[in-house]
């Protein structure tokens with residue numbers, strides 16, 4: 001059986017190479033088809049992974065609220081937000097661009113965040129060394145620096161960041177903590193490039209001490225659309241014309257899924273059309289091959305090949321053809337997935353399962369579209385085939 | 390005609406009883422074979438001659454199990470073939486029949502030895518023994534040096550020798566040759582016939598040869614002529630019989 005199989009594969013490669021122009025067309029179809037299927041499956045998996053990561057990072061009940069510049073909110077107004085039935089906890093914060101410098105040796109552009117202690121809980125700001133800002137630091141010039149900021153300071157030669165004094169906007173702060181490296185997620189600031197100070201300090205030290213952001217978590221069971229409505233209404237009670245933007249994790253994930261479904265639809269239709277075109281190409285190549293090799297079929301039959309042997313020989317050929325297309329398609333699919341990920345800002349990843357699926361799809365289309373030509377070959381009358389008519 | 394089975398061995402390789410074959414083209418059915426009877430015994434060297442279009446190749450295809458008769462009984466080594474399915478026919482063809490064709494019919498992409506291996510491959514043989522056996526057969530027909538050559542690199546006579554090696558590789562009961570010298574010049578053709586006659590003499594190879602060449606037919610101990618869809622055997626002569 002192995003000798004037979006090897007002989008068949010050899011024969012297949014030879015005859016497909018001889019008809020390479022026709023084969024190429026079929027190959028492209030199969031390659032695009034397999035590539036699309038792989039990209040479709042991979043993008044789906046990546047988006048699910050991305051959503052899961054989002055969930056792990058801040059939870060799906062996170063809300064991020066931004067108020068328009070024209071009418072910032074007061075601290076009591078912002079804290080009052082948690083009285084809404086849909087809101088479990090809320091932390092307003094001030095945010096301002098600034099520059100941090102350490103004894104004139106290192107400097108870095110940062111975002112200065114003036115926030116109550118609760119923000120660290122709501123925004124999952126984990127400390128790598130030192131401690132967090134506490135509400136007991138009222139009006140003190142203490143700060144916690146993000147991981148990137150700490151790295152810059154460390155490069156300047158300061159081994160222990162905690163305990164050092166830094167200068168920001170004319171004031172001198174003592175570093176009390178350094179954050180872990182954190183992904184941005186749906187936060188309104190990049191934690192790695194931020195410096196956190198007490199909100200009471202910020203209202204005195206920042207050039208424009210306005211509360212324009214609130215991080216919040218919804219109550220268990222609250223729906224994000226209804227809660228968003230509540231929040232907007234709440235802030236407009238004091239100032240009717242106020243611009244209020246609410247972003248929820250659920251809404252973000254929903255958008256991501258929506259985008260994924262769009263890609264899936266696109267890739268799914270591209271994939272099925274190309275597979276069909278490629279498959280018909282494979283069928284065409286095989287039908288021509290059967291016609292051109294009638295005498296070969298007759299010869300094989302004369303020396304003992306059963307109909308089943310001829311059938312399997314031609315099936316092997318169409319599967320080989322499809323698999324070659326499939327290999328190209330796997331490369332294209334992985335490349336396409338990478339492209340979609342960098343376009344959408346998702347983390348690229350690919351699984352062996354997708355490669356296996358690609359091979360499976362290629363094999364299946366080889367068998368499916370090769371079946372009819374192989375059946376034609378098998379039922380040829382050997383006498384007529386030998387005569388070459 | 391029963392006297393045709395004159396070798397006395399009683400070792401029937403082939404037995405045809407009242408074989409008929411008609412072709413239907415449009416509204417008319419033409420009967421090409423009209424009751425063919427033939428017994429071929431082990432070691433027989435038999436020629437079939439007859440005018441072009443009389444049905445020699447048709448008969449050959451029926452004997453070789455590539456075609457089925459419209460009526461009649463065909464036995465190969467005593468086995469009735471009428472009720473066999475494709476699987477059984479293919480297996481019997483693989484074991485019992487060795488074809489040689491006028492136009493060689495070698496597979497162009499295969500080397501000489503790979504062509505010779507064809508019947509072995511369809512027998513399910515694998516590994517080094519296939520190649521060994523193929524080379525053995527090529528040696529037997531004097532083509533050992535050309536084992537790796539493609540058919541395109543061989544002359545007509547060489548191609549036909551390779552084809553004979555292929556026909557014999559599976560150790561068939563009967564060699565069926567349809568005008569094996571038809572595409573060759575007289576001298577080369579004589580060499581091919583000499584090879585078959587030699588194997589008949591030394592190894593008791595049973596062979597049925599269709600030919601238009603009287604010189605070829607003369608070398609066969611049994612000579613059969615086809616006319617009007619039936620066979621007539623000429624009286625046996627002393628010559629190189631397979632006794």
Ligand SMILES: Nc1ncnc2c1ncn2[C@@H]1O[C@H](COP(=O)(O)OP(=O)(O)OP(=O)(O)O)[C@@H](O)[C@H]1O
Pocket residue numbers: 412413414421439440441442443444445446447448
């Ligand atoms: N498939 C077919 N359909 C219809 N008629 C056929 C078919 N095959 C053969 N014939 C007819 O059967 C007759 C016998 O053909 P066959 O090939 O057996 O002749 P032959 O004796 O081998 O001739 P030659 O010596 O020229 O090779 C011819 O008249 C041919 O036209």
Ligand SMILES: [Mg+2]
Pocket residue numbers: 445446447567
């Ligand atoms: Mg003929």
